[in-house]
Amino acid sequence: MEYTEDYSDSPFLTFIGTKLVDWRDGYARIRLDLQPHHLNRSGVCHGGLLSALMDHGGAFTGLYCTVPGNKRYSMTLSLNANFLAQSRSGSLFVTGERMSGGRKIYFASTEVKTDDGLLVAASTSVHRYRSGSEAPEGLPPAGA
16 A cells, blocks of 8 residues: 555655555555655765655654544654665665654664665664654644
């Protein structure tokens, strides 16, 4: 199942073109089709973009909401990234898994692979729920 472009309410993620492919409690899979503006001066995927993708994938492992239409929010406290290979074209797939956590803080592990399975980058991250987002039911949309 692929979610709509506005799944995250983030203009930045819409701008770079992420697509949420699979999402459930503790797991997120995101796709990005590489475009020329995603590349650095050497013609390979920009490390900052990879960092943003890993941040996004890690955060979403803790943000699945059990009430349709509601949302949960978090902030990243720490992101440790490792860049392992390069990619110039095709699609990137970001897979994040929540490793552990408590009421306010959760830990995630994320990998970025090419469409043919090459591991491009990996990260571990720590995230904190924003107030009201701790419960799996999440928050109703603003104005509801």
